[in-house]
Amino acid sequence: xxxxxxxxxxxxxxxxxxxxxxxxxxxxxxxxxxxxxxxxxxxxxxxxxxxxxxxxxxxxxxxxxxxxxxxxxxxxxxxxxxxxxxxxxxxxxxxxxxxxxxxxxxxxxxxxxxxxxxxxxxxxx
Numbered sequence: 001x002x003x004x005x006x007x008x009x010x011x012x013x014x015x016x017x018x019x020x021x022x023x024x025x026x027x028x029x030x031x032x033x034x035x036x037x038x039x040x041x042x043x044x045x046x047x048x049x050x051x052x053x054x055x056x057x058x059x060x061x062x063x064x065x066x067x068x069x070x071x072x073x074x075x076x077x078x079x080x081x082x083x084x085x086x087x088x089x090x091x092x093x094x095x096x097x098x099x100x101x102x103x104x105x106x107x108x109x110x111x112x113x114x115x116x117x118x119x120x121x122x123x124x125x
Contacts, residue, residue, distance in 0.1 A: 002025070002101065003026045004024055005025070005116060005117070009096060009119030010120075019082060022098030036097070037097045047107040049070055053074065058074055070083060089123060090123045100113070
C-alpha cells in the first residue's frame, strides 16, 4: 500500500502564497505521475496540476485557472511533490488533495489509485 501525506495548507490573504507538500511512502513507490486536485464546499473534486515522474525534469500540466500562479515540482529522491501557490484568490479556497498511481487521463479522479487525506487552503478577501 502507498501512503500520501499532505502538508502546508493554511489561511492566507488574497495575493499571498502557500507551498503544499505531498510525501509518498509505503511499498516500493512507482507512479507515472503525481497530481493535485482540490474540492471546494458543495463542489466536485477538480484537477489542479500534475507532474510526470519518469520524464527528466517532469512534464507538467495545469488547469487554466491556476496557470501562471501555481507551480508543481518534485523531489524524486524523497518521493515528494510540491505545489507552490502564488497570487492566491478567494476562489482557490478548497481542500487540496495529492494523488498518485496514475492509470489513465491525468485530469480525472478515477485515474488515480492513491489519495492523501487532504489539506485545507483558505484565502481570505
